[in-house]
Amino acid sequence: MPREISLLDGISSLRSVRKFKVDPVSDDKIRIILESASKAASGSNSQPWEFIVVRDVKVKARLKEPMLRAWLERLAGGSGMSPRMRDVYDEATEMLRHTEKVPVIVYCCVDLNRVSKSEEVRYASIYPAIQNLMLAAHALGLGTCLTVHGSTSTRGEPEVKKVLGVPEHVKIACLVYLGYPAVSLGRPRRKPVEKSTHYDHW
Numbered sequence: 001m002p003r004e005i006s007l008l009d010g011i012s013s014l015r016s017v018r019k020f021k022v023d024p025v026s027d028d029k030i031r032i033i034l035e036s037a038s039k040a041a042s043g044s045n046s047q048p049w050e051f052i053v054v055r056d057v058k059v060k061a062r063l064k065e066p067m068l069r070a071w072l073e074r075l076a077g078g079s080g081m082s083p084r085m086r087d088v089y090d091e092a093t094e095m096l097r098h099t100e101k102v103p104v105i106v107y108c109c110v111d112l113n114r115v116s117k118s119e120e121v122r123y124a125s126i127y128p129a130i131q132n133l134m135l136a137a138h139a140l141g142l143g144t145c146l147t148v149h150g151s152t153s154t155r156g157e158p159e160v161k162k163v164l165g166v167p168e169h170v171k172i173a174c175l176v177y178l179g180y181p182a183v184s185l186g187r188p189r190r191k192p193v194e195k196s197t198h199y200d201h202w
């Protein structure tokens with residue numbers, strides 16, 4: 001059983017896990033994680049989220065193909081980056097290459113018929129749910145990594161939607177890789193909040 005962590009501990013120790021054990025994630029845990037996601041706030045309480053939980057290896061392999069192709073094209077077109085960013089990108093690419101081996105992939109989608117027409121409300125109405133999803137997984141001893149692969153036409157969305165049978169009026173916002181961590185990561189590196197906080201005036 002995972003150790004119990006407080007909400008504040010969970011928030012301050014959540015990391016992006018990109019290497020997973022092969023152990024499956026139980027239906028019960030997936031249910032708790034998605035229930036936690038569904039408790040989030042959304043514009044006018046529209047709750048526009050739709051989650052597609054992918055566990056089938058063959059489906060994951062079909063999804064990987066367009067996402068990896070789009071990602072490698074992006075990387076090829078990219079300019080110089082710092083060694084630290086290069087490491088993150090290398091790990092990100094490795095995870096994507098091993099998509100079939102990640103136990104669960106959750107595509108987080110927005111139903112455009114159930115959400116405000118304004119773009120700022122649209123995405124603001126899904127990301128609180130996704131943060132809940134990741135925190136709940138963390139509380140259960142699972143690791144997650146959010147990515148935006150498959151979320152736009154230049155990231156392979158048309159092919160991904162076809163593979164998953166996602167209807168026209170539903171947009172992929174992001175996906176979350178999910179499984180038991182095969183690595184132990186330290187606390188997140190973040191700049192001190194004082195550097196980005198302003199009181200009463202910028």
Ligand SMILES: Cc1cc2nc3c(=O)[nH]c(=O)nc-3n(C[C@H](O)[C@H](O)[C@H](O)COP(=O)(O)O)c2cc1C
Nearest residue numbers: 014015016018088091092145146147148149188189
């Ligand atoms: C909008 C968004 C897009 C991201 N895209 C990717 C991605 O494509 N691949 C990846 O491995 N991680 C991705 N991440 C995870 C970030 O790289 C990660 O949060 C950041 O490097 C900080 O690392 P940490 O969460 O372990 O502290 C993304 C995170 C967000 C919020």
